[in-house]
Amino acid sequence: MLGGGEETAARKLIEVFMHFNKVNWNQQQVDLKQKHSELRLLVVIKRMDIIAKDGVKVSDLSKFLRVTSPTVTQMLNRLEEMGLIARKEDPKDRRAVRVSLTEEGELTAKKALQGFMDRMNGLADYLGDEDTEQLIRLLKKTTSYFEQMNQSDSGGDD
Template identity: 40%
Template sequence: MHKEMASIEKDLSETFERFTQSGWRRKQNLGIKPSEVRVLLCLKILASQSDNGVSISDISKSLAVTSPTVTQMIKHLIKSGYVQTFHDFKDKRITLLRLTDRGETLAQQAMEQYKLIFSGLIERLGEEQCHTLIVLLRQVYNYFLDIEPCDK
């Protein structure tokens, strides 16, 4: 049994490493970093759910990354013409974000590419296996969340 457990551990480790090496997110080739694409998509989704606008902390919470990390990406996206800032009309001290037309176009391209990737995966695996995969990946995600405090 111990030998079988070691084999499973090795296979799991190798499989996770393959995902890291595959760079499937980098294959989008949209001209910006994959992390910036995630920020654009997050901003697009959050903006569609809000009447007021989107703050850096909204994006930070949604992506589960620190505000300083998001701030650096937003600065680059603003400089590149994909995002613009504006002040909350109720409280001028609050800076909010929105996509420019250029940012909206890029976010839409990214969404279409993600849809193609995942529809191809559904075709390859079938709906039943995809549902199983979703359940398993959520369990893996929750496991990593549970063990995270042990690493600190």
């Protein structure tokens, strides 16, 4: 427990969030060599490229993932070394680079997404329909609360 006497609702929430953060609920599959962050990036590229169709800009990946471009670039370097992504110059903007998945990258992203879906389906089965719907409702409400708090903290500039 976090110090102090009484078990307030806030303390219970903090403890549950801390425990949830430590649980490896997004563990990658054993046969995949990539880190969770790299697998997530592959899946994001796959999803965003469905819309873009000619590769995804590094800056768009950075914005979507809410990390700096150098952070994304570092992960892309590793994924490129593994043969999972390809980069090409943007024909409309020579300063920009577009990223797309290779065949191996497509397969890896598909495996990662399927593994995650299997875990979420397992959770839904474990919880049952009623608890799953309640969890979804509460997580949406929680997300909304923190988005509102973040907006008011930043003065609405995001």
